[in-house]
Amino acid sequence: MSTKMICELKDRSQITIPSSLVKKLDLKTGDFFEIQEKDGALLLIPSITIPRDQAWFYKPSWQKEEQQVDRDLNDGKGLRAKSKKELFQILDLDEQ
Secondary structure, three states: OOOOOOOOOOHHHOOOOOHHHHHHOOOOOOOEEEEEEEOOEEEEEEEOOOOHHHHHHHOHHHHHHHHHHHHHHHOOOOOOOOOHHHHHHHOOOOOO
């Protein structure tokens, strides 16, 4: 269901989001928005920013590998260890 409201463009290109939408969408001061123009309309999409040193995790290639790991674990593949010591034994590593 869409909501329609009228807002006024203020000085410095500012628009106030009606409080009912702020509450409904659980928006907070300091939240970021992606702004898209589509067919003459503006879309405001609540967004998060990712620190540059963590961006690798969100790359499609990494996410594809994460999905494969999830499938493997769901299929019962993988090893389980109850402790660090047991894990090191399974991996045939000396405990560090």
